[in-house]
Amino acid sequence: MPQQQTSSPGQGQRFDWWAAPAADTASEPAAALRRTAVPAQPGPARTAAAPEPVAAPLAPPVARPLAPPVVPPVPPVPPVAPAVVAQEPAAPVSTTDRTEVYRSVQASAAFRDIRRSYRRFVFPTCGAFLGWYLVYVAAEAVVPGVMRSPVAGPLNVAWLLGLLQFASTFLLTWLYARNARTKRDRAALGLRWDTQDQLR
Known part of the structure; x- marks a missing residue:
């Protein structure tokens, strides 16, 4: 009787010998399922339903600046030329x-x-006026005592006559303007217009 030789796995041998039965047992349920599967019955072919389109999320509205109102341009108004009155050229007046x-x-x-x-x-x-001024200067030189005579407080005759020189200047200016306005200005203006008419 030959002696059975038992040996431990050596070099080149597999160490997964214990997993072989598990693989066989795992394949048995799959085979059983294949044997017991119901054959497909004839009928209308079923088509896979198309997936429903997924709506994209709505973007938030973007705030846009309001455009200014469009105003039509106003045509420029042409300037009105002043009416030119045709005048006959005046004949030049010789010297x-x-x-x-x-x-x-x-x-x-x-x-x-x-x-x-x-x-x-x-x-x-x-x-x-000239005589009045010369009298004032001559009195100051001839009779200085009289010119120093007091009139009212510190005011003497010399001060009083000097102030009257200023007063007489304003008085004569007013009299001259009044005389020219009442007696000469109107006649002088009329004579001026007559002269201008003759020179045109």
Whole structure:
């Protein structure tokens, strides 16, 4: 009788000999299922249902700046040119003609009246004021005692006459303006317009 030789797994042998029955037992239920499976019966072919589309999440609304209202451009209004009145060009006046015009005005009765009224007021008034000033200066040099005579407190005769010099200046200025306004200005303006008309 041959002796059974038992040996331990040596080099080149597998160490998973204990897992073989487990693999066989694991395959048995799968085989049994295949044997007991019900054959597919004929009928309309079933199609796999298409997956429902998944709606994408809505993006939050983006705040946009409001556009300014569109205003149509206003056409510019053309400027209105002022009405030009056609005038006939005046004939140029020669130097000889101008001289004759001024000489005729100087010889006119209106010009002589204006000049006479002016001299009648200016010459006597200027003489009176100049004499009044010379009397004041001469009295200060001739009779200094009288000029130092007190009038009221520290005010003496010399101070009083000096202040009257200023007062007489303002008085004569007012009299001259009044005389020119009432007696000469209107006649002088009329004579000026007549001269301008002759020179055109």
